Amino acid sequence: MSQFAINLLFVGASFALYIGIAIWARAGSTSEFYAAGRGVHPVTNGMATAADWMSAASFISMAGLIAFTGYDNSSFLMGWTGGYVLLALLLAPYLRKFGKFTVSEFIGDRFYSPTARIVAVVCLIVASTTYVIGQMTGVGVAFGRFLEVSNTAGLLIGACVVFAYAVFGGMKGVTYTQVAQYCVLITAYTIPAVFISLQLTGTPIPALGLFGDHVASGEPLLAKLDAVVTELGFKEYTAHHADTLNMVLFTLSLMIGTAGLPHVIMRFFTVPKVSDARWSAGWTLVFIALLYLTAPAVGAMARLNISELMWPNGGISGEAVTTEQIANDPEYDWMATWQKTGLLDWEDKNGDGKIQFYNDKNEDLQAMAAEKGWEGNELTKFNRDILVLANPEIANLPSWVIGLVAAGGLAAALSTAAGLLLAISSAVSHDLIKGAINPSISEKNELLSARIAMGVAIAVATWLGLNPPGFAAQTVALAFGLAAASIFPALMMGIFSTKINNTGAVAGMLAGLTVTLVYIFLHKGWLFIPGTNSFTDADPLLGTIKSTSFGAIGAAVNFAVAYIVAGMTKETPAEIKALVESVRVPRGAGAAQDH
Amino acid sequence: MSDNSSNDAYWKANVRIILISLVIWALVSFGFGILLRPMLAGISVGGSDLGFWFAQQGSILVFLALIFNYAWQMNKLDIAHGVDEE
Numbered sequence: 151m152s153q154f155a156i157n158l159l160f161v162g163a164s165f166a167l168y169i170g171i172a173i174w175a176r177a178g179s180t181s182e183f184y185a186a187g188r189g190v191h192p193v194t195n196g197m198a199t200a201a202d203w204m205s206a207a208s209f210i211s212m213a214g215l216i217a218f219t220g221y222d223n224s225s226f227l228m229g230w231t232g233g234y235v236l237l238a239l240l241l242a243p244y245l246r247k248f249g250k251f252t253v254s255e256f257i258g259d260r261f262y263s264p265t266a267r268i269v270a271v272v273c274l275i276v277a278s279t280t281y282v283i284g285q286m287t288g289v290g291v292a293f294g295r296f297l298e299v300s301n302t303a304g305l306l307i308g309a310c311v312v313f314a315y316a317v318f319g320g321m322k323g324v325t326y327t328q329v330a331q332y333c334v335l336i337t338a339y340t341i342p343a344v345f346i347s348l349q350l351t352g353t354p355i356p357a358l359g360l361f362g363d364h365v366a367s368g369e370p371l372l373a374k375l376d377a378v379v380t381e382l383g384f385k386e387y388t389a390h391h392a393d394t395l396n397m398v399l400f401t402l403s404l405m406i407g408t409a410g411l412p413h414v415i416m417r418f419f420t421v422p423k424v425s426d427a428r429w430s431a432g433w434t435l436v437f438i439a440l441l442y443l444t445a446p447a448v449g450a451m452a453r454l455n456i457s458e459l460m461w462p463n464g465g466i467s468g469e470a471v472t473t474e475q476i477a478n479d480p481e482y483d484w485m486a487t488w489q490k491t492g493l494l495d496w497e498d499k500n501g502d503g504k505i506q507f508y509n510d511k512n513e514d515l516q517a518m519a520a521e522k523g524w525e526g527n528e529l530t531k532f533n534r535d536i537l538v539l540a541n542p543e544i545a546n547l548p549s550w551v552i553g554l555v556a557a558g559g560l561a562a563a564l565s566t567a568a569g570l571l572l573a574i575s576s577a578v579s580h581d582l583i584k585g586a587i588n589p590s591i592s593e594k595n596e597l598l599s600a601r602i603a604m605g606v607a608i609a610v611a612t613w614l615g616l617n618p619p620g621f622a623a624q625t626v627a628l629a630f631g632l633a634a635a636s637i638f639p640a641l642m643m644g645i646f647s648t649k650i651n652n653t654g655a656v657a658g659m660l661a662g663l664t665v666t667l668v669y670i671f672l673h674k675g676w677l678f679i680p681g682t683n684s685f686t687d688a689d690p691l692l693g694t695i696k697s698t699s700f701g702a703i704g705a706a707v708n709f710a711v712a713y714i715v716a717g718m719t720k721e722t723p724a725e726i727k728a729l730v731e732s733v734r735v736p737r738g739a740g741a742a743q744d745h
Numbered sequence: 746m747s748d749n750s751s752n753d754a755y756w757k758a759n760v761r762i763i764l765i766s767l768v769i770w771a772l773v774s775f776g777f778g779i780l781l782r783p784m785l786a787g788i789s790v791g792g793s794d795l796g797f798w799f800a801q802q803g804s805i806l807v808f809l810a811l812i813f814n815y816a817w818q819m820n821k822l823d824i825a826h827g828v829d830e831e
Contacts, residue, residue, distance in 0.1 A: 216801075221797055221800060221801075224778060224797075224800035224801050227800070227801055227804075227805065228774045228778055228800060228804050228805070231804070231805045231808050232770065232774050232804065232808055234808065234812065235766070235767075235770045235808050235811055235812060238812040238815060238816070239763050239766055239767070239811075239812075239815055240763070243819075357802060360791070360801070360802075361790055361791025361792065361793075361798065361802075362791060369792070370791050370792025370793075371791070371792055372791060372792030372793045372797075373792035373793075374792070375792075376792075388792075388793040388794075388797050390779075390782060394779060394780065397779055398775055398779055398780070401774065401775065401779070402775070423830050424830060425816070425819070425820055425823065425829070425830065428812075428815065428816035428819055428820075429813075429816045431812055431816075432809065432812040432813045432816055435805075435808060435809050435812055436809060439805050439806075439809060442805055443802060443805060446801040446802070646760075731752065734752070734755075734756050734759075735752055735755065735756075735828040736823055736828055736829060736830050737823075737827075737828045737829065737830060737831070738830075739830055
């Protein structure tokens with residue numbers, strides 16, 4: 151069977167499964183549409199939340215980010231998991247007790263302010279929309295790569311599948327599809343990693359292999375990797391090179407941002423009880439950790455494999471791989487495959503028939519190059535995003551593994567897209583239409599408007615995926631910045647302080663939002679228009695703090711402004727204090743289920 | 746709902762568990778994983794040092810333990826203060 155047929159089989163089978171679930175899990179009420187009828191088992195919800203959270207970025211990009219930077223990018227590992235501690239301890243159980251359907255609804259009720267609710271809705275829609283663009287482009291690219299259809303056709307097929315299960319099933323359909331998608335994506339991620347770990351370290355568990363011994367040399371894997379990359383003139387893999395202050399703030403921003411992302415928080419509304427929300431956050435992290443403990447091993451092992459493939463004759467002191475070998479040796483077939491995509495390229499600059507891969511910006515290596523007649527690094531392009539997708543081919547794994555990885559990448563992108571679209575549609579139908587425009591709307595009409603909002607959101611996301619704005623890559627920082635600087639502090643203060651009143655909360659949210667947006671725009675351009683930035687992340691405005699690390703500072707500004715303003719304005723009314731008291735104790739969560 | 750003094754004691758106990766958990770949360774990630782890494786450089790773990798292990802693996806495992814411990818302790822506390830869900 152050809153590789154194309156195998157890919158088609160795996161992707162087709164997984165899509166048939168998602169559609170089957172869509173038919174089985176149709177939503178009949180607003181409670182089912184927004185919160186899956188609050189009947190989801192905590193372990194099931196944990197699995198669905200893990201798929202919801204782990205996007206194309208976690209599945210495709212993260213291992214590559216770590217592989218090419220090493221220790222310095224540990225921020226992603228700690229930041230994207232540490233946020234769940236904040237979510238489990240500070241937000242999830244109390245928001246479940248509150249027992250409503252959207253994050254903005256809590257903010258509106260707790261701060262007895264329609265303005266606060268609208269600010270939260272705007273943040274939610276902007277954060278979720280920017281996030282969904284990346285998922286939709288990911289779907290298009292994955293289709294284009296593995297199924298040899300155009301990006302456009304791929305994106306439209308993906309959009310139709312999401313439409314089928316999200317519009318009809320709402321949260322209920324999305325939850326059970328996400329469980330299936332989690333199973334597909336974790337299998338697809340783990341199987342190649344296990345094979346590669348066995349090849350390199352002899353242990354089937356990649357996380358142990360990372361700290362184990364390299365079979366071929368007998369040295370510890372990380373020591374071997376450090377030696378190999380420094381020999382090629384790159385920075386030591388395990389050493390700390392990044393600016394410490396920026397690394398701390400970046401990690402903290404990712405943590406707070408994760409805990410403040412509405413599409414993740416709203417998943418905890420689906421479990422039956424407050425205690426279930428606590429357990430469910432733990433299960434979510436278990437399922438996320440299965441991938442996040444494997445990712446650094448995948449990164450390190452791939453980096454070692456690539457370095458050794460380029461220098462197959464005893465490292466840089468031996469001869470480099472020849473262009474003839476790349477063309478004829480089946481071990482190098484993946485290079486030709488990926489060259490076609492434009493994400494990988496090489497050029498024999500000095501015409502010696504060999505491809506020398508080294509860091510040509512390193513002075514020692516420049517001296518060596520002058521001596522040996524090299525004219526610069528000849529592996530001219532290696533996009534770090536291809537690492538996970540090309541990994542099975544690099545390690546010479548059977549072709550069914552490649553088909554599985556294709557289905558896994560699509561599962562990761564589709565599950566996150568569906569979660570985001572659900573967050574957007576419930577904000578529109580529940581917060582804007584029922585909350586502000588037409589409060590007397592019947593349940594049947596609210597359900598209809600939620601479905602129409604979902605359909606429109608999918609159409610807009612598809613259009614943005616087909617015509618991604620030039621700033622698509624920058625917007626992840628925006629989504630995390632908004633969640634960290636506006637949503638997380640408002641929710642936390644709403645639960646842990648009775649002092650914060652309506653004016654304080656609104657002032658805090660607007661202040662956090664404004665400083666964060668201004669700082670991002672100063673570095674990335676106003677509304678991301680190229681050339682309008684006054685600073686760059688290489689030389690930021692405040693010391694070493696990059697715009698991607700500013701969310702934590704935005705959150706601090708939000709807290710400070712809210713406390714100061716609340717101290718100067720009218721005290722929180724007694725009935726709101728009673729609301730806070732009731733949110734803090736689990737008893738009575740069942741009674742608070744419906745409006 | 747039970748009386749207010751019991752609810753106050755419940756909330757104080759909850760905040761105490763949260764604070765202890767967050768100190769550990771910060772210690773393993775920002776502490777051992779980043780700021781205190783030089784101090785731990787002497788302890789080697791599989792080809793690197795303890796700080797590298799915490800940054801890439803250890804902190805995630807501790808986060809897991811923290812969340813499950815919190816859920817377990819809070820369930821006990823809910824029952825002790827009579828605020829558990831019937």
